[in-house]
Amino acid sequence: MAFLDELCSKLGEKWVLRGEDILPYLRDLKGPKGPALAVACPASSAQVADVLALCHAHDVCVIPQGGNTNVCRMAVPEQAPPSIVLSLKRMNRVSEVDAACYTLTAEAGCLLQVAQEAAADVNRCFAPDWGARGSATIGGAIATNGGGLNVIRYGTTRDQVLGLEVVLPDGRIWDGLRALRKDNSGYDLKQLFIGSEGTLGIVTKAVFKLHPAQPISQSAMAVPTRMSGLMELLELARDIGGDRLTAFELMSGLLIDKALERYPDLRHPMQTRARYYLLVRFSDQSSVSDRLTQLMEKAIDRGLIQDAVIAQSSLQERNLWELREQMIPHQYFTHPSFKWDVSVPISRMSEFIAQIETLSDALTTHAALCISGHVGDGNIHLDMFPELPPGPEYQTLGETLLPKVDQLIWSMGGSIVAEHGVGSEFVDRMRAQKPPVEYAMMQSVKSLLDPKGIMNPGKLLHAD
């Protein structure tokens, strides 16, 4: 029987999409990508196993896809090999919320927001959270080790996962769906799949840790007097807030102006206009107002900030966070950009930003430089939009700029792929960041689990 007929017999005609129906699955935020034979939409782990066994037998590649909200071209096929996209969208249920044990179990296609709401219903907090919460899935969060807004308090997705069920490339199901807080019985294999970008297998279910709900949150927006004071300000926020510090974000003045132009319901919360702003949030089970006020007062006394507002209502709080979530450069600039998702030690963050500004001024004229991100985690998103059309001049600039900035990041002990992952976009540049022994170990893991190389080829790493 031909491959597609067999696929239909396993899933039913209706759940093997073809023709025009597959086009939305072949493009992402960056536009269209390579072709696919079909999009398979299994409804259970057993069906995922059937699909993978079939693909393994026919040497058909498999591109796992959750919400397709990644920003590094990870969940769409490349040009070369015959591929199918495997969409997890039908496996979208929360299976269990155990309030007493502080765990939540869900299928991989469950949306972050659905998991958050299920946890909130029993007065618990599901920690992974970012702007794409309404379309990103927990499988995608696991496969990218998503970071987001709560990392400073709870860590990344990796820190939240207790157990996984995974379908391996040959169709075997690994049941590691355990909710144990302690298990030292050997290699912690689930860690291999977290951050693996769909290159080792398909996550079908996961058990997450939950945390006590923090129903009261209050945020302040502040203008730093000098970026070199960021570290001191973060230390002060930690001293005063302790575990209540749930966000310490950097916002670009340029992107705030663009967001205000585009979304007339948004308001600039302060008179002062600046290149950078900070958004600090405290959360707890009772009021955090006194501590937040204390932080802002002390920061002004020490000359760390020159202006600040504290949200006084849920409307003002929402406005601050809506501004934060609209820090999406590609919404406002249509010409091509050079981008980095950088982490450097927090102590070197201001030095890094200063060097980037200097480099950008020296190499480009009229480049829009957008810098924002989770600065409390040492992570910033950096986009540089030179006023150049795509063409030879743009290309030459890229050839100079990219290695210079990558080198700068590495010289500071940082990473050029902090939270958004590698995908096909950073696959070449990431290799230079890894010691050869580390890269070889990654290749060995890949060839051990996926010897035919059918899982998400062209993403994350090169086979040789």
Ligand SMILES: Cc1cc2nc3c(=O)[nH]c(=O)nc-3n(C[C@H](O)[C@H](O)[C@H](O)COP(=O)(O)OP(=O)(O)OC[C@H]3O[C@@H](n4cnc5c(N)ncnc54)[C@H](O)[C@@H]3O)c2cc1C
């Ligand atoms: C507005 C916006 C804000 C964002 N903010 C953040 C942020 O703050 N922090 C952050 O980390 N990311 C952020 N992202 C990026 C994105 O939301 C995350 O990468 C997210 O984890 C992707 O989830 P997804 O379900 O969309 O996965 P997809 O984009 O569909 O897939 C991502 C990768 O995971 C693989 N994959 C998906 N599901 C599975 C599965 N079940 N098993 C195995 N592999 C799988 C895919 O093959 C692909 O390699 C943001 C994106 C947007 C659009």
